[in-house]
Amino acid sequence: TSRPRSETRLRLYDREGRLVRSLFDSRFNGPPSTTPGSFTTVPWNGLDETLQRVPSGLYVVHLSVVDKTTGVEETRTAPVVVTTRLSR
Numbered sequence: 001t002s003r004p005r006s007e008t009r010l011r012l013y014d015r016e017g018r019l020v021r022s023l024f025d026s027r028f029n030g031p032p033s034t035t036p037g038s039f040t041t042v043p044w045n046g047l048d049e050t051l052q053r054v055p056s057g058l059y060v061v062h063l064s065v066v067d068k069t070t071g072v073e074e075t076r077t078a079p080v081v082v083t084t085r086l087s088r
Contacts, residue, residue, distance in 0.1 A: 008032050009064045010042055012080065020048050020059060046082065056083050 008031070010024035024042045026032060032040035048054050059080040066073045 005067060005069055006031075007066045007068060009062075011062045011064075012044070013060045013062060015058055015060070020054060022049070023061075054082055057081075 006026070008024065008026040009022070011022050012020045014020050021044070023044055024032070024040070046053055059082060061078050061080050063076045064073060065075075
């Protein structure tokens, strides 16, 4: 078998830049899909690293892919809004 050529990490940070939860790490979770049209899905249950529910607010998801051969890192970020259901 061939070794994956990159390390992929998906992490969630709060607005102050503190790590809230590491959602995916190819070193531990295995490589993500590289098949065109196929995606790796990463479910998140709303809990932080200490398994506490995160408060409502704005977070940033950070995807990082590092090519292990060249060391070139590619990153993408996106906002995530966490809300709670209003009681009836």
